[in-house]
Structures are given as C-alpha cells and as structure tokens.
Amino acid sequence: xxxxxxxxxxxxxALRVVPPARPRKLAKVPFVELADGRLQGVVSSGSDIExxxxxxxxxxxxxxxxxxxxxxxxxxxxxAPCKHLHALxxxxxxxxxxxxxxxxxxxxxxxxxxxxxxxxxxLDARHEPTPAAVVFSRFLRHxxxxxxxxxxxxxxxxxxxxxxxxxx
Amino acid sequence: xxGTQLAVLxxxxxxxxxxxxxVVAGFDEALTDGFARVGxxxxxxxxxxxxxxxxxxxxxxxxEAVDKMTAGSVAREHLVTLAGAxxxxxxxxxxxxxxxxxxxxxxxxxxxASTASRPPEEHPLDGARAWLHEVAVTGWRGVDHxxxxxxxxxxxxxxxxPALRRLAVxxxxxxxxxxxxxxxxxxxxxxxxxxxxxxxxxxxxxxxxPADTGSAAAERVTGRLLPLGADVHExxxxxxxQVHGILEPADGSPPRLVRTAVGAAKVDTIVGPAVxxxxxxxxxxxxALAHRRGLTVTDLPVSGGDLLWQDDLVALDEPADPFATAxxxxxxxxAAATAPLDRHPVGxxxxxxxxxxxxxxxxxxxSLELDGHRIAVxxxxxxxxxxxxxxxxxxxxxxxxxxxxxxxxLVQPLAVQATVKRRTVxxxxxxxxxxxxxxxxxKAEARSGDVVAVLRERAGRLLRK
Numbered sequence: 001x002x003x004x005x006x007x008x009x010x011x012x013x014a015l016r017v018v019p020p021a022r023p024r025k026l027a028k029v030p031f032v033e034l035a036d037g038r039l040q041g042v043v044s045s046g047s048d049i050e051x052x053x054x055x056x057x058x059x060x061x062x063x064x065x066x067x068x069x070x071x072x073x074x075x076x077x078x079x080a081p082c083k084h085l086h087a088l089x090x091x092x093x094x095x096x097x098x099x100x101x102x103x104x105x106x107x108x109x110x111x112x113x114x115x116x117x118x119x120x121x122x123l124d125a126r127h128e129p130t131p132a133a134v135v136f137s138r139f140l141r142h143x144x145x146x147x148x149x150x151x152x153x154x155x156x157x158x159x160x161x162x163x164x165x166x167x168x
Numbered sequence: 169x170x171g172t173q174l175a176v177l178x179x180x181x182x183x184x185x186x187x188x189x190x191v192v193a194g195f196d197e198a199l200t201d202g203f204a205r206v207g208x209x210x211x212x213x214x215x216x217x218x219x220x221x222x223x224x225x226x227x228x229x230x231x232e233a234v235d236k237m238t239a240g241s242v243a244r245e246h247l248v249t250l251a252g253a254x255x256x257x258x259x260x261x262x263x264x265x266x267x268x269x270x271x272x273x274x275x276x277x278x279x280x281a282s283t284a285s286r287p288p289e290e291h292p293l294d295g296a297r298a299w300l301h302e303v304a305v306t307g308w309r310g311v312d313h314x315x316x317x318x319x320x321x322x323x324x325x326x327x328x329x330p331a332l333r334r335l336a337v338x339x340x341x342x343x344x345x346x347x348x349x350x351x352x353x354x355x356x357x358x359x360x361x362x363x364x365x366x367x368x369x370x371x372x373x374x375x376x377x378p379a380d381t382g383s384a385a386a387e388r389v390t391g392r393l394l395p396l397g398a399d400v401h402e403x404x405x406x407x408x409x410q411v412h413g414i415l416e417p418a419d420g421s422p423p424r425l426v427r428t429a430v431g432a433a434k435v436d437t438i439v440g441p442a443v444x445x446x447x448x449x450x451x452x453x454x455x456a457l458a459h460r461r462g463l464t465v466t467d468l469p470v471s472g473g474d475l476l477w478q479d480d481l482v483a484l485d486e487p488a489d490p491f492a493t494a495x496x497x498x499x500x501x502x503a504a505a506t507a508p509l510d511r512h513p514v515g516x517x518x519x520x521x522x523x524x525x526x527x528x529x530x531x532x533x534x535s536l537e538l539d540g541h542r543i544a545v546x547x548x549x550x551x552x553x554x555x556x557x558x559x560x561x562x563x564x565x566x567x568x569x570x571x572x573x574x575x576x577x578l579v580q581p582l583a584v585q586a587t588v589k590r591r592t593v594x595x596x597x598x599x600x601x602x603x604x605x606x607x608x609x610x611k612a613e614a615r616s617g618d619v620v621a622v623l624r625e626r627a628g629r630l631l632r633k
Contacts, residue, residue: 155333
C-alpha cells in the first residue's frame with residue numbers, strides 16, 4: 001500500500017471504510033451477516049412459508065449448525081453441512097465477496113474457489129449445536145429497521161457517509 | 169464557476185488551516201491509542217490542543233481537562249471538554265474554508281440567526297455516553313467484539329426517539345465500521361481523522377442533544393422551489409437524499425439557496441436504486457426529481473437553509489431544468505449560515521455550475537480543468553442509485569455539482585451534460601427516483617428481485633407473532 005494512500009486515510013473525513021453489500025436476491029436467504037465470530041443467517045424454508053432455518057459456521061473452529069428458529073435440529077444435517085448451510089455460504093459470498101468471508105472464517109482458499117459451497121468444502125468442519133435464538137433475534141432486529149418511521153429533518157452526520165457507486 | 173474563481177479557491181490554503189489540522193491530527197492519533205495511559209506523544213498532542221484553545225472562552229476548561237488526563241484521570245466531563253475543543257478547531261477550519269469559497273465565487277451568505285435556547289429534555293443517553301467514554305479510554309486499537317455488542321444495544325435505545333435519530337444513525341454507522349475492522353491493531357490503515365470526527369460529534373450529540381429541528385424552525389416560507397440536484401448519503405442502516413435548490417420567495421425577496429432532506433432507515437442488503445423505494449412517503453419530491461420539475465411551497469418551515477419537507481405543503485410546478493436554474497439564479501442566490509455546532513469541513517456542500525472545462529484523467533482519478541486551474545472530481549461520490557458514472561463525467565461538457573473539502577477541494581457531480589453518439593444528454597442523480605429508466609440497469613436490477621418487498625413480507629410474517 002502506498003504511503004500516500006495511508007496518509008490520505010489518516011487525514012480524510014469521508015471514506016467508505018467497508019465496501020457496501022453487493023446486490024443479491026433475498027427470497028431464499030433474507031439475512032446473512034459476519035458477526036459474533038460467526039458466519040450466520042436465516043434461510044427461508046422451501047416448503048413452509050412460516051418456517052425459517054437459522055444456520056451458522058463459527059470462525060476458526062468451523063463448527064456448523066442448522067436448526068429451525070424454535071431450535072428443532074435441521075433434518076438435513078447428516079454428518080455434513082445441509083442445503084441451508086450451502087445456501088447461506090453461497091449468498092454470503094455474493095454479498096461480501098469470497099475474500100471477506102474466507103478471511104472472517106479463517107480459511108485458506110486457493111484461486112478458482114468462488115462459491116460458498118466451494119468454501120464449505122475447504123473446511124475441516126464438524127457439527128456442534130449453537131442456540132438459534134441469538135441469531136434469530138438479530139434477524140428480527142434487522143427487519144425492525146424497515147418499520148422505523150422516516151425523517152424529514154436533516155441528518156448532518158450522514159455527510160460522513162456519502163453514497164458510492166461500487167454497489168452497482 | 170469560472171477559471172478565475174477556481175484559481176482563488178485553490179490558491180494555497182487559508183492562513184492557520186494547516187496548523188489547526190496538525191493539532192487535530194495529534195489528538196486523533198492519541199485517541200487511536202486511547203487515553204487510559206497517555207504516553208509522551210499523547211501528552212504533547214493534548215498540550216497542543218490546550219495551546220490552540222488558550223485564547224478562547226474554552227481555554228481554562230481545556231487546560232484543566234488536559235492536565236487531569238495527562239495525569240491519568242479520564243473523567244467524562246474532561247472528554248466532553250476535549251470534544252468541544254476539537255469541534256471548535258474544525259469549526260474554525262470550516263469557517264476559513266467556506267469563507268474562501270464565498271470570496272472565490274462572490275456568494276452572499278446570511279448571518280446565523282440564533283434560535284431561542286430551550287430547556288433540556290430528558291433523554292435515555294446514559295448508555296451512549298458511557299460507550300463513547302469507554303471507547304476513548306480504550307482507543308480504536310482496543311475496541312473488541314464485546315464493546316461493539318454494547319453499541320448495538322445503545323442504538324436500539326436511541327433509534328425510536330426522533331430527537332436522538334442523529335446520534336443513533338452516527339453510532340450505528342461507526343459501530344458497523346469498527347465491527348468490520350476488528351482487530352483494529354492489525355488494520356493496514358486506520359481512518360483516524362474520520363473516526364475521531366465521529367467520536368467527537370457523537371460525544372457532543374450525546375451530551376448536548378440538539379433541539380428537534382422541526383420545532384426549532386420559527387420561520388415559514390412560501391414561493392417557488394427550483395431543484396438543482398440530489399446528494400445521496402447512506403450507510404448500512406440509513407439513507408438520506410438531500411436536495412439542493414433555489415427558493416424564489418413569493419414576497420419578492422432575493423432568491424435563497426436552500427436544501428431539504430428526506431431519509432429512511434434501511435438494512436445493508438437494500439442498495440442501489442432500491443433505496444428510492446424507501447422514500448415513497450414523499451411522492452411529490454420524488455416526482456420533481458424524476459421529471460425535473462419545479463415545486464411551489466406554501467408555509468413550509470425552514471431552519472437556516474434547511475427546508476423541513478412536508479408533502480402536503482408542496483405541489484408540483486412547471487418543468488425546470490436544473491442547469492438553467494443554475495445559470496440564471498445561482499450567481500445571485502443568498503446562501504445560509506451553518507448551524508454553529510454543525511460547522512465542520514465535511515459539511516461543506518456548495519452548489520456550483522462548471523462549464524467549458526477539459527476533463528483530465530490520471531489513472532482513473534478525474535479532474536476538471538478551466539483556464540489551467542484544476543479541481544478534482546469526487547468520483548467515489550457518484551451514487552449507485554442514479555445514472556452518473558465516471559465515464560459519463562469524463563465525457564461531460566457541463567457539470568452541476570457540490571464543492572466539497574476533504575483534505576483538498578473537490579467537486580461532487582450531481583448532474584452532467586455530455587455528448588453521447590453526437591447527441592447531448594443530461595443525467596441527474598435523481599433521475600431514477602421513480603424507478604430506473606436505463607433498460608440495461610433495470611435488467612440488472614431485476615436479477616436481484618424486489619428486495620424491499622421480500623424483506624417487508626418477512627417482517628410482516630415474523631415480527632408480529
């Protein structure tokens with residue numbers, strides 16, 4: 001990295017520190033995040049519109065889990081990540097890019113691996129139950145943003161957050 | 169803007185600016201390391217802040233806070249005082265820079281009319297104050313997942329309170345950046361100025377919450393509003409469209425340079441043109457942008473240069489080409505002063521019209537050159553919700569934009585006129601306010617489906633159980 005670049009980061013106010021999420025379809029996997037030391041998210045059930053699955057892969061240990069939001073274990077977990085985990089990983093790669101997901105999970109991927117499924121195959125993964133409630137409540141909190149009323153008073157602080165063109 | 173005006177704008181830096189920013193930079197480095205143990209460089213940086221403020225009304229308090237902090241006691245009141253000191257330094261920088269701009273383009277600016285002070289209201293701010301204090305003690309390098317988890321809880325408390333929305337939006341944006349950057353100790357480059365800016369503004373907003381702008385607006389205006397362009401701001405959970413325009417008051421007083429902002433909460437997966445869907449509560453404003461129409465406003469509240477948008481007090485008027493508005497009215501329109509606590513160089517956003525320039529392209533960084541004088545184009549500020557692209561700007565012959573300052577002068581295009589296949593086309597940031605009009609982009613958009621509808625369906629089904 002050039003010194004000029006590093007100096008500019010120290011002296012500029014309006015920077016996009018984290019690249020915006022890339023656009024993706026949300027129908028199957030409405031929620032993905034890299035948080036709490038996990039790649040985690042919510043996958044809509046293909047058969048029951050009321051049901052969702054909560055899936056996660058832990059950074060470092062690569063323990064994975066999938067269950068309904070009521071903690072009923074996913075029937076697809078038979079010694080290997082289920083289709084929900086594959087969908088979660090694929091959508092995470094679309095949203096964040098393979099590099100960011102791999103770095104967060106602490107897994108080495110060679111050139112040519114460009115899908116979440118490919119990434120999961122690189123993991124020395126094992127199943128380990130984790131509670132779904134935390135992730136599910138984060139998803140509900142995420143959805144609650146859409147219920148907040150808008151504002152017509154100026155928010156001067158948003159001048160630190162200019163919209164950028166990288167999302168298109 | 170003429171070449172001669174650009175020359176005045178960019179001729180060296182205003183007196184004292186570099187020194188003031190060096191003092192700020194010292195403070196920002198100290199904040200990166202945290203104030204838990206102030207080392208020698210930190211002590212020197214704090215002493216420089218005290219020195220810079222010594223002749224001001226804040227002088228004694230800053231000196232006392234610096235003494236105490238250097239001795240190892242980091243009380244909350246001392247941090248608030250330092251946030252005030254840093255705000256004053258950047259406020260002075262803002263004034264010098266804006267003064268330079270006004271001189272360069274001969275822009276008239278009204279003086280700030282002080283608003284009546286109101287009794288402080290009770291707000292749930294203890295948690296946010298404690299978090300900002302903890303961050304300053306730890307420093308950016310010491311921020312961990314645990315500290316960030318508590319930020320989330322604070323944002324949840326603040327967001328529903330309209331008067332605290334500014335602070336909530338700031339903290340949410342800052343926390344998301346920190347979350348993605350942890351561990352910050354191993355970050356190749358730390359945005360020290362930026363994060364210190366956000367910490368400082370957050371600390372002031374948490375201790376002196378501003379009066380709700382809506383109720384603070386004493387003045388109301390009636391007349392014709394001619395939009396110049398839309399400036400779009402967003403982070404993962406917020407979007408704001410700020411429309412700059414010229415108000416011709418019905419009472420015959422001189423035209424005023426004004427702006428109006430509408431915003432919405434969002435989530436990170438709503439990006440690009442989809443953000444317009446979140447602003448559908450303001451159909452008149454969106455229609456004016458999409459169809460380049462003027463507006464009539466009747467008794468609309470205004471605070472300084474900020475019109476407080478209310479769709480029911482506004483109606484669509486005749487077509488109004490923003491380039492024509494800028495040519496005819498911008499040179500004589502009277503600008504408003506910035507609210508005292510909002511004075512910071514990042515807030516400088518002055519509409520200008522540039523024509524007859526040559527575009528220089530140095531490895532992707534564009535600049536506009538007029539009579540041998542140059543201004544850089546903020547290419548990274550072309551929003552994905554509108555049609556402007558770097559290629560379009562590079563082929564443009566006229567540019568309606570905002571002059572900004574971020575470690576140097578920049579122009580942020582809001583609209584350009586360009587020659588494409590021997591036809592003159594105009595593209596404006598707000599062109600897609602009612603939907604994407606470019607078939608190629610619309611097709612790409614269709615691939616990700618209607619994200620807002622999907623999330624609303626999920627919210628409807630899962631939130632109200």
